Amino acid sequence: MSTTTSETHVEHEGHEGHDHGLSDVGYIKVALLLAVLTAVEVSTYYVDFGPFFIPVLLILMVVKFFIVASYFMHLKFDSKIFTWMFYMGLFLAVGVYAAFLATFKFFLAS
Amino acid sequence: MADVAVHAPAAGHDDHAHGHHTSTGLSNNKLAMWLLLGSECLLFGGLISTYMLYRGRVGTGPTPDQIYDIPFTSVSSFVLLMSSLTMVLAVSASARDDQRNTNLWLTVTALLGATFVGGQVYEFTAFYKEGLGFTTSLFGSSFYTLTGFHGTHVLVGIIMLMTLVVMNNKNKIVGQKSEVVEMVGLYWHFVDVVWIVIFTLVYLIPS
Numbered sequence: 001m002s003t004t005t006s007e008t009h010v011e012h013e014g015h016e017g018h019d020h021g022l023s024d025v026g027y028i029k030v031a032l033l034l035a036v037l038t039a040v041e042v043s044t045y046y047v048d049f050g051p052f053f054i055p056v057l058l059i060l061m062v063v064k065f066f067i068v069a070s071y072f073m074h075l076k077f078d079s080k081i082f083t084w085m086f087y088m089g090l091f092l093a094v095g096v097y098a099a100f101l102a103t104f105k106f107f108l109a110s
Numbered sequence: 111m112a113d114v115a116v117h118a119p120a121a122g123h124d125d126h127a128h129g130h131h132t133s134t135g136l137s138n139n140k141l142a143m144w145l146l147l148g149s150e151c152l153l154f155g156g157l158i159s160t161y162m163l164y165r166g167r168v169g170t171g172p173t174p175d176q177i178y179d180i181p182f183t184s185v186s187s188f189v190l191l192m193s194s195l196t197m198v199l200a201v202s203a204s205a206r207d208d209q210r211n212t213n214l215w216l217t218v219t220a221l222l223g224a225t226f227v228g229g230q231v232y233e234f235t236a237f238y239k240e241g242l243g244f245t246t247s248l249f250g251s252s253f254y255t256l257t258g259f260h261g262t263h264v265l266v267g268i269i270m271l272m273t274l275v276v277m278n279n280k281n282k283i284v285g286q287k288s289e290v291v292e293m294v295g296l297y298w299h300f301v302d303v304v305w306i307v308i309f310t311l312v313y314l315i316p317s
Binding site: 021023024027028030031034035038041042044045054057058060061064065068069071072073074079081082085086087088089090092093094096097100101104106 | 134145147148149152156159162180187188191192195202292299300302306309310311314315
């Protein structure tokens with residue numbers, strides 16, 4: 001089993017949820033990607049994206065969220081049970097509060 | 111969840127974060143942490159939704175566009191984002207049983223978190239001086255409640271990180287050390303992902 005810091009550690013293959021994730025270099029690359037995405041987000045404050053302004057921001061937000069959850073929180077490498085537990089809470093929250101906001105005609109007002 | 115030795119001899123693994131002696135074969139502590147984080151989604155979902163609903167209700171107070179300092183908040187967001195990197199490096203060092211680097215990265219993470227909280231205190235003070243108090247308007251109440259709750263979570267995370275460093279130095283961590291670091295890491299990353307959402311929905315998308 002590899003213990004170097006320059007390659008992905010995948011231990012006990014075929015045993016679901018038992019990988020260690022990326023190497024340190026891999027995590028730094030992910031962080032750089034997140035930094036670039038954040039820079040693009042902030043650029044929307046200075047550059048006019050027209051009708052794409054809100055969709056671009058929402059897409060970037062979702063992409064950053066899933067990158068952190070998948071790589072830094074190890075959901076991509078860990079047991080799928082953890083993924084289910086987290087995303088069930090998340091999707092329940094999104095569903096409940098989308099309904100809540102719709103009740104108050106938030107989306108019509110927007 | 112009952113601790114049953116179902117997976118004890120499975121695949122001949124030791125108990126090093128693999129083949130836990132539980133009915134699921136997974137760490138009960140980790141399951142509990144993910145369950146907590148799933149439920150935290152509901153807490154922050156409620157706070158964010160309330161803010162979205164009330165951000166236009168400014169009364170006689172300042173509007174979001176008048177007081178938000180996007181360049182400043184962008185920098186503090188970047189600091190928090192990078193603290194996730196240092197946290198994952200601490201988890202990685204801990205998995206390698208590298209105590210020195212574990213403590214180093216945990217401390218750097220705590221410092222970055224403290225920088226973020228310091229920025230938030232500065233921001234709150236500036237907003238207050240500009241006329242936005244907690245009871246000035248529904249916008250003010252919902253804004254301070256949401257960001258204050260998040261800031262409190264970061265503060266709790268910093269306390270957890272520093273406690274971990276002290277306990278690690280004294281070799282007083284009970285159980286699998288790398289798993290304890292990983293769980294504090296999960297909490298920290300969650301605080302980061304919540305801020306990713308808050309930064310976009312609260313600060314970048316205008317009312």
